[in-house]
Amino acid sequence: MQRIYIFKRFERFWHWAQALLVIFMLASGFEIHGLYKLFGFKHAVQYHTVAAWSLIGLWVFAIFWHFTTGEWKHYVPTLDKLDAVIKYYLTGIFRDAPHPFRVTRLQKHNPLQRLAYLKVKLLINPLIWITGVLLLFYADWPAWGIGRLQLGTVAVLHTIGAFLMLIFLIVHVYFVTTGHTPLAQIKAMITGWDEVEDEQPAAAK
Amino acid sequence: MPPRRIWLSIVFAVGFALSAWADEPAPAAGANPADLKKILKSTADHGKFKELEGPFASGPDVTKRCLECHTEAAKQVHRTKHWTWEFLNPESKQRLGKKNVINNFCISVPSNYGFCVTCHVGYGWKDANFDFTSETNVDCLVCHDTTGSYKKIPGRAGHPAYEEMEVPPGSGKKIKPVDLVKVAQNIGKTSRDTCGACHFFGGGGDGIKHGDMDSSLAAPDKALDVHMDATGNDFSCGTCHQTSAHDVPGSRYQPTAADRDGAHIRGKADKTNPATCQSCHGATPHKEEARLDSHARKIACQTCHIPSIARGGVPTKTSWDWSTAGQKGPDGKPLIKKDAKGHVIYDAKKGDFTLAENLVPEYMWFNGKVNYTLLGDKVSKSDGITRINWFEGSADDANSLIWPVKVFRGSQPYDPVNQTLVTPHTAGDDDTSYWKNFGWEKAIATGMASVGAPFSGKVDFVKTEMVWPVTHMVAPKDKSVRCIECHQQDGRLQHVGGIYIPGRDHVRLIDLIGFALAGLTLLGVLGHGALRYLSHRK
Numbered sequence: 001m002q003r004i005y006i007f008k009r010f011e012r013f014w015h016w017a018q019a020l021l022v023i024f025m026l027a028s029g030f031e032i033h034g035l036y037k038l039f040g041f042k043h044a045v046q047y048h049t050v051a052a053w054s055l056i057g058l059w060v061f062a063i064f065w066h067f068t069t070g071e072w073k074h075y076v077p078t079l080d081k082l083d084a085v086i087k088y089y090l091t092g093i094f095r096d097a098p099h100p101f102r103v104t105r106l107q108k109h110n111p112l113q114r115l116a117y118l119k120v121k122l123l124i125n126p127l128i129w130i131t132g133v134l135l136l137f138y139a140d141w142p143a144w145g146i147g148r149l150q151l152g153t154v155a156v157l158h159t160i161g162a163f164l165m166l167i168f169l170i171v172h173v174y175f176v177t178t179g180h181t182p183l184a185q186i187k188a189m190i191t192g193w194d195e196v197e198d199e200q201p202a203a204a205k
Numbered sequence: 206m207p208p209r210r211i212w213l214s215i216v217f218a219v220g221f222a223l224s225a226w227a228d229e230p231a232p233a234a235g236a237n238p239a240d241l242k243k244i245l246k247s248t249a250d251h252g253k254f255k256e257l258e259g260p261f262a263s264g265p266d267v268t269k270r271c272l273e274c275h276t277e278a279a280k281q282v283h284r285t286k287h288w289t290w291e292f293l294n295p296e297s298k299q300r301l302g303k304k305n306v307i308n309n310f311c312i313s314v315p316s317n318y319g320f321c322v323t324c325h326v327g328y329g330w331k332d333a334n335f336d337f338t339s340e341t342n343v344d345c346l347v348c349h350d351t352t353g354s355y356k357k358i359p360g361r362a363g364h365p366a367y368e369e370m371e372v373p374p375g376s377g378k379k380i381k382p383v384d385l386v387k388v389a390q391n392i393g394k395t396s397r398d399t400c401g402a403c404h405f406f407g408g409g410g411d412g413i414k415h416g417d418m419d420s421s422l423a424a425p426d427k428a429l430d431v432h433m434d435a436t437g438n439d440f441s442c443g444t445c446h447q448t449s450a451h452d453v454p455g456s457r458y459q460p461t462a463a464d465r466d467g468a469h470i471r472g473k474a475d476k477t478n479p480a481t482c483q484s485c486h487g488a489t490p491h492k493e494e495a496r497l498d499s500h501a502r503k504i505a506c507q508t509c510h511i512p513s514i515a516r517g518g519v520p521t522k523t524s525w526d527w528s529t530a531g532q533k534g535p536d537g538k539p540l541i542k543k544d545a546k547g548h549v550i551y552d553a554k555k556g557d558f559t560l561a562e563n564l565v566p567e568y569m570w571f572n573g574k575v576n577y578t579l580l581g582d583k584v585s586k587s588d589g590i591t592r593i594n595w596f597e598g599s600a601d602d603a604n605s606l607i608w609p610v611k612v613f614r615g616s617q618p619y620d621p622v623n624q625t626l627v628t629p630h631t632a633g634d635d636d637t638s639y640w641k642n643f644g645w646e647k648a649i650a651t652g653m654a655s656v657g658a659p660f661s662g663k664v665d666f667v668k669t670e671m672v673w674p675v676t677h678m679v680a681p682k683d684k685s686v687r688c689i690e691c692h693q694q695d696g697r698l699q700h701v702g703g704i705y706i707p708g709r710d711h712v713r714l715i716d717l718i719g720f721a722l723a724g725l726t727l728l729g730v731l732g733h734g735a736l737r738y739l740s741h742r743k
Contacts, residue, residue, distance in 0.1 A: 041689040
């Protein structure tokens, strides 16, 4: 086993802050949607709004960080080994087969992760953000020249975004447990250090 | 608080009070506080006018004296709805006003003038021949009395009692003559009491008609009305209904539903209605929550700030079924039934009523345009409910806001052959009035003849609805409607269409698919995890 430092300090802060905010916004958001009572409607809206601005602020930093550090390259999609990774999760994982992808500092996400995170960044997040900001300023739509936009349409798209995020969250949390031990990946995201198999496993052991 | 601090506080408080007293300007020579109050109130003490020393034989005699100085006052009054009881809606061209409309309370004025005009700002309107150009027949006192002793007596065509009389006749209730000299000498500004003498009692009694106006507003506390709070802001009606030339603004025949013009500023020529909330508070009054200002672009202030009406202990009428009128009790006398609190719920003269206190209004889009079903307009039973009036407005209309309204439901006589509403002759000591003779055909024949309208002689009853905007009884802000009361299914705005309300509205299919997919995903990963667990255990 070899330890490599793959999640830098800002990245870990960004991840966990985002995780908390997303979970919190799902909880308050579905309350606003009228599904249950948790904070009370008024507070749910207030908290949801504060969390939204916090998340937007966090993302501004994160985007800046991704581009200045070159970390954005980790999300460039690739088909290389994608089928192998999918096949691993469908069959190999049950037979203790080795993971076809090896984490390095240059490639910290496997091709499936790349696709999943890219989908979050390019589809789910923009959908939620754009509709969410529109909802925050619905009274200004006529002044913005988009008065013909229907509140209901925007709200439904926002809701669809929320469901996609919820589904991502479920899958993501589960995949966290699929490391070489169930807690290995979460540990990596907390400490920044990941344990990876050596290039020649037999020699290292 | 420790005792030492209490003593200190008292010493400071007393010292402060003394210093404030010392700063008070010396009162004008010879003026005691009561006189000073009078001096500061007005430049004229009507008690010192020789012209008002009397004696006065009648109301018009007083008016003559008023007009000697206030030479144009009657001409001003002549121009107002308070005098003409007529309003020509410039948009719909409908001829409205008390004289012309039919409602589903006491129904209509014609042929009942002697009684209805108890609330007319004039004297002598006993039939259709009233002289609307008479200046001396303007009643100055009914609005400007400050003594509370001036009362117009029903059935006297707008006159008060000039001698002791029994009202109603045969009731044994004696009314003392009004002291016109005292009333005239104490003349002053209008007040909640003078306006309320009529407007609190619309529909034949306290609180019956409006629901947001009743006698509890004569001296309300803060919880009942944050502006008129008698020990606080103490607004009179005129504070908002800021009147010039005797023409009181703020009529519900052509209300201002959405005031986008913002607050009125001194010195600026504002032609818009001064009685709207926005004319003082502006269009963006919410200091702490900008989101509420966005709400105000689609929702009338009243919708959130008047959580319920009839809050002052006086119930308002919510329905009136004329079709059951005329029943006699076991004693052969016209039947009267009361509820546990002593409020009349059946009166042989009028039929069945329902009443409510703390009534939550209904809500609808409203752009200020009101239409009426007038005498002569086609009415048929097959139409279901006849709308006495209806509000225009919709979610797509930029001038519409969601308004709270009192919807008054009833059943009232109509002519099934000519298919029109009717104007029955209800009040009067004669051979055809309904309240004396209990015969619809005769009463309606007299009423319709008085306005020259055709009547087939047949009577049936139609269900009716009338809409009243709710705008009084503004609660303190901590008592305003909570977010959740509308942002939920089956909330206050459940019937208001055309708008998406978070918490109320869902696209069922999206929710279903969303949760189904999330659920399947969860099952999928749990299954995957279980398989992993089982395969590794082997």
